[in-house]
Amino acid sequence: DTAVSQTPKYLVTQMGNDKSIKCEQNLGHDTMYWYKQDSKKFLKIMFSYNNKELIINETVPNRFSPKSPDKAHLNLHINSLELGDSAVYFCASSQGPDVGPYEQYFGPGTRLTVT
Amino acid sequence: SQKIEQNSEALNIQEGKTATLTCNYTNYSPAYLQWYRQDPGRGPVFLLLIRENEKEKRKERLKVTFDTTLKQSLFHITASQPADSATYLCASPRDTGRRALTFGSGTRLQVQP
Numbered sequence: 001d002t003a004v005s006q007t008p009k010y011l012v013t014q015m016g017n018d019k020s021i022k023c024e025q026n027l028g029h030d031t032m033y034w035y036k037q038d039s040k041k042f043l044k045i046m047f048s049y050n051n052k053e054l055i056i057n058e059t060v061p062n063r064f065s066p067k068s069p070d071k072a073h074l075n076l077h078i079n080s081l082e083l084g085d086s087a088v089y090f091c092a093s094s095q096g097p098d099v100g101p102y103e104q105y106f107g108p109g110t111r112l113t114v115t
Numbered sequence: 116s117q118k119i120e121q122n123s124e125a126l127n128i129q130e131g132k133t134a135t136l137t138c139n140y141t142n143y144s145p146a147y148l149q150w151y152r153q154d155p156g157r158g159p160v161f162l163l164l165i166r167e168n169e170k171e172k173r174k175e176r177l178k179v180t181f182d183t184t185l186k187q188s189l190f191h192i193t194a195s196q197p198a199d200s201a202t203y204l205c206a207s208p209r210d211t212g213r214r215a216l217t218f219g220s221g222t223r224l225q226v227q228p
Contacts, residue, residue: 043218056215090158101147101166106158
């Protein structure tokens with residue numbers, strides 16, 4: 001039983017295209033996140049949703065738009081993809097209304113390659 | 116905001132020895148620190164959380180310490196095994212009032228049989 005799942009696992013696309021990554025958690029958690037892990041392995045928060053409400057929106061280009069249809073799902077849509085968007089994107093979830101002292105459960109990641 | 120520093124050089128040790136990884140934070144004193152393990156091609160997995168009022172936390176062969184004077188947390192794996200080989204990430208609340216974690220870049224541990 002996968003706790004946090006993401007699709008697709010790999011995504012190869014050309015510059016200028018629009019793509020989406022889907023995330024689902026079956027843990028009953030209230031908060032979900034999107035992180036970007038670059039080539040230097042730093043994990044950086046992009047967005048956070050609590051019960052479908054956006055609570056963190058980092059300095060991310062507005063080409064990135066998260067959507068939470070319900071509290072178990074948080075999708076990431078990226079418009080006009082650029083080379084610099086190539087990275088691994090992780091979805092995560094945690095209980096509680098904010099990051100608090102709660103462990104985060106991560107998905108397997110989506111490796112996005114923009115050519 | 117908070118900055119987390121971990122030794123980016125890989126740590127190589129022999130099986131059976133104790134591995135010690137360091138996490139330094141540079142700005143405000145966090146209410147807690149978290150440690151995660153990340154294997155290649157996988158998402159991070161939570162290991163331990165230690166609060167600022169706890170000097171030490173243990174879980175099986177893992178031990179974490181929190182020294183607010185040194186602004187440092189140490190992560191120990193005793194009786195290390197090749198299966199412990201992975202990258203270990205330290206994380207802190209990014210700053211007071213903000214609802215995000217900031218992660219270090221991680222330290223890669225290689226346990227030789």
